[in-house]
Amino acid sequence: MGILRSMVLYAALAVGANTAVADTAELEALRTGLMKKLVFHSAPAPVSDKVFTDPEGGAHQLSDYRGKYILVNFWATWCAPCRKEMPSLNALQETLGGDTFEVLTIATGRNTLPGITKFFAKAEITELPVLLDPKQKLARDMGVLGLPISVIIDPDGREIARLRGDAEWDSNSALAIINALIKP
Numbered sequence: 001m002g003i004l005r006s007m008v009l010y011a012a013l014a015v016g017a018n019t020a021v022a023d024t025a026e027l028e029a030l031r032t033g034l035m036k037k038l039v040f041h042s043a044p045a046p047v048s049d050k051v052f053t054d055p056e057g058g059a060h061q062l063s064d065y066r067g068k069y070i071l072v073n074f075w076a077t078w079c080a081p082c083r084k085e086m087p088s089l090n091a092l093q094e095t096l097g098g099d100t101f102e103v104l105t106i107a108t109g110r111n112t113l114p115g116i117t118k119f120f121a122k123a124e125i126t127e128l129p130v131l132l133d134p135k136q137k138l139a140r141d142m143g144v145l146g147l148p149i150s151v152i153i154d155p156d157g158r159e160i161a162r163l164r165g166d167a168e169w170d171s172n173s174a175l176a177i178i179n180a181l182i183k184p
Contacts, residue, residue, distance in 0.1 A: 027161075027177055035173040037163050038150075044158035047151070048141035052106055052133045055113055060131065062138075066157045069101045069181050071169070074108045074139050074149045077115045081166035082148040086125055091170035092178065093127040100182040103169075106131045108139040108147070152181070 024040045031038055051059045062072065073089055075082035086105070093103040105128045107116055116130055133139050142151065142159075150169075152161040168174060 027180055030173055030176045030180060032173040033171055034165075034167040035163075035171060035177065037165055037167060038152075038161055038177070039163070040161045041159065044154060044156070044160050047153055047157060047159050048138055050133075050138040050141045052131055052138050055130050055132070062153060063157055065102060065104070065153070067155050068099065069155060069178070070153045071101075071103045071178070072142075072151045072153060073103065073105045074133070074142070074144045074147060074151075075105055076107060076109050076147050077111045077119055079147045083119065083123070085148060085166035085169065086119075086128070087123055088167070088169040088171070088174075090123075090125045090127050092174060095170070095175065096178050096182070097127065101178060103128060104131060105129060106133050106138065108133040108136050108144065110134070154181075 024042070027040055047062050049061045049063050051061055053059060062070070071089075071092070073082075073085075075086070077083070089103050089105060097103060107130070111132070111134070113130070113132075119125070120128070120130070136144075139149075142149075146164065148166055150163045150167065151159050154160050
């Protein structure tokens with residue numbers, strides 16, 4: 001009985017692993033332009049549950065968003081590439097944001113609320129939340145060593161991909177990748 005059980009378990013794992021590889025290969029094939037910097041992990045990784053806040057001081061955690069894919073973008077007002085990509089993140093949220101996907105922009109480090117508000121107004125950022133990680137606790141725990149960093153987290157709350165640097169999140173490539181992830 002033990003050998004049969006082992007064979008069934010091995011077969012199930014092999015089928016599941018092949019499906020995961022096929023899915024990752026499909027997603028990687030969709031990467032063009034700046035989206036080629038998006039690296040899919042061979043295995044999902046746990047994410048930090050350190051607290052970050054909203055402007056009113058409300059506490060949030062990445063686990064609050066379980067059940068949907070989230071793109072977490074760590075950024076700062078003083079970071080030129082961060083500012084450059086913010087309109088495309090706004091467009092991505094406007095296009096695909098909803099019950100199955102959401103873009104979270106988390107200002108990490110020294111960023112003043114008036115500075116963020118002024119930048120959002122000037123750049124016409126209307127669809128993205130203002131979230132703060134002033135002491136960089138979440139960013140450090142997530143291994144953010146430079147800015148911008150974007151992390152894709154699956155509905156089970158695990159990191160599945162990471163992109164270092166800015167990207168065109170409203171490009172056909174980015175839209176195809178996110179649509180492939182959130183398709184039923």
